[in-house]
Structure formats: structure tokens, C-alpha cells
Amino acid sequence: MKNAAIALAVLTLSLAACGNKKDMPTAEQVAKAYEMHMNANLVSELGQRIEIRGWDDLKVDCTSSGPDRVTCVTGGTVDMVGFHGGKQLKPEPVPVRSEFDFTFAKQDNAWVPISAKRKTAATNAEPTVPTTSPQAQEQVDWPASPDGYRELHPDDLAWVLASRLAGQITDENLAQVFVDGYSQARDAFAKQDLLKAKLPAVKERLANLAKTPFFRISYISKERMVGKAAGATKDDFVHGEVTVNDYDFQAKAFPFFSQQCLMGENYGSPVYEERGMRFRFVPWGRMQQPACQLKVEDEGLARRIEQARTKLTLQTRETLYFRLTGERSPGGEMLAEAHRMDLALFETTNPYSSNEGYTPLAEFTLTAPPAQH
Secondary structure: OEEOOOOHHHOOEOOOOEOOEOOOOOHHHHHHHHHHHHHHOOOHHHOOEEEEEEOOOEEEEEEEEEOOEEEEEEEEEEEEEEEEOOEEOOOOOEEEEOOEEEEEEEEOOEEEEEEEEEOOHHHHOOOOOOOOOHHHHOOOOOOOOHHHOEEEOHHHHHHHHHHOOOOOOOHHHHHHHHOOOOOOOOOHHHHHHHHHHHHHHHHHHHHHHHOOOEEEEEEEEOOOOOOHHHHOOOOOEEEOOOEEOOOEOOOOEEEEEEOOEOOOOOOOOOOEEEOOEEEEEEOOOOOOOOOOEEEOOOHHHHHHHHHHHHOOOEEEEEEEEEEEEEEEOOOOOEEEEEEEEEEEEEEOOOOOOOOOOOOOOEEEEEEOOOOOO
């Protein structure tokens, strides 16, 4: 599964000064964080990808907002270029008013953007766009155990997404995606024979999947381990959105960042694409510390996790339990609502392998906060 944008939580930026303040993110770093956030939450009007080419008119005021954490309030404009199909939409960069403020945390002596917050309507003199759909806030009878969720592997995901588009995909497009050999066939009769022979089974599978409301999907982390994805099995989704931070002695816990945690109420998750179909998770929003901490009171275990984390031999396996809401984002992606997240921490002896077969150092379960009506 290809991640269409790099999550802010794993974008590592070098340290520099911000204005007259020392040890703060620079305007360039904030602009790059803005670029990554926009690409992770892009609306179709801007194209498929944007680049920020200039930040001379970007105003940045960074202040400390906690231990090893700063909040940068922005103003002014950034010079933005949009791309669609690999082509630049306008010949020159367009100045776009800054609409987001950013929070950075220090990780490994670098400032890492961890959340983006849209400015209020009063600040920008225009209405804000809600990032969660009304349907995502409805009361849902979630299964009581993991067995109530259908497990998904990489080959399954496109099928599940397509099952939610009944009647919206033509037979030819279904065949191009799900019938082996159809796209390569040049003979019109051969294509027709494939449609007759294979398409009924495709439609039957999609119809069965359409009846399944709840799913679970597991990811292994790749963190900063270059080449680690090569060690994943065919049943593994691989991404780098879970970042475990250094141990907090006061809380007796490891803070961590993921698409479901510490992203803020107005932060949207990255867009995921499989065979041309896209989806994204509705963020939990209200999940803030201490909810997004991994509580480890056993000092011996905490030491072992901390040592693995600093040696880059700490892997995570994140399992999300979710449903497809039936809603769409402004960019047209299907929205998925996660209810529960299981997170297992592994100490691997080989940073280029998947964690299959390893015994977890620790396992944690987090659930989404109750919807507010």
C-alpha cells in the first residue's frame, strides 16, 4: 500500500534559529511542515501534489509550549505550486495565505512537526471546514472482541474499498483492476471472454465484502530503519507513522505519535491508495496525553524498551479496528473510523526483518473517546 504523503510525525527537520529566537524551527522548516500537511490533506482543487517554493512572506512566531515542545503561529503567505499528472498547473508560484499553526516536538536533537491546527474563522475571516464527518460521530455498536473484525491483508484492501462503490464502477474498470490479463489483452473477443468468465466471481466477492461492516488492519513500523520494508512479509502493511519517544519518568510512560494520537482535532491522516482507490482515517481528535502514552511502570522493562528505541531495534505492530463510514473527504477519499488500536512493541535482532515470530516486549490497547453529540 502506497502512502500518498509523508506523515508529519515522521518528518525530521534539522535545527536552526527562528528569527531572534534560538533553538526554534525556522520559517523554512515551518514552510516544509506546511507543505507536508497540505499533501497529506490535499483537496482536489489543488491538484495531486503541491510544493512550497517560497516563504519570504511567511510570518512565524514560535514559543515554548511544554518540555521539548514549541508552537509556531503563522501569518502572511507561502508561494505554492500545484501539480496534476506530473504537470505544473500554473507557470509561476501562487501566494497562498497561511491557514495552519504547527506544534513541533524535539526528537533526536531535531524539531519534528507533530500537529497542525487550522486557524479559527475569526482569524481568517472565513468559515472553517470540519475534518470529521457527521456520520463518523454517530453511535456505533462496535464488536466486543477482535474476532468481530475481518482481518485485512494488502491484497484485500482494494477489494474492500471497491465493495463500497457498488454501481459506481463500470464492468470494464472492474475488470481492469481485478481480472488478471484483462488490461494486457489486445483482442476485443479475448477481453469479452474474460469478462464473461471472471467478472461474475469478482462481483460476488465484492457483494460479500459489502456486507462486512468491521475490519482490522495491521502495520509494522519502519521508523528510521532504511531498507526495513524489504523484510516485511506479503501479509504486512509497512509504514512509519508510529514513533515512540523517550521515557517520561514523571508519567512513567512512553509518549508516542501516530495518525490516531497527538495529531490534534483538526489534523487529518495521510491519504492511502490501493489500485487507484483512496481512503483516510478520521482522526480521533480528542485523543491527547495522557491517553496517547504507553504506560510502563516496570523499570526493567522500561529500560529495555528505551535501549531498543535508541539502538533503532524497536519495532511496532499497530492494529487498527475500524469501519468505513460511507462519508467522503473534500478530496474524495473514503473515510475510515478507527475505534480501537492495539500496539505491540518488539525488540528485533535484525532491523531489516519484519517482527513476525518475535515475542512482544509489551502490548497496549487504546480505544477512541466516546463521540460527543
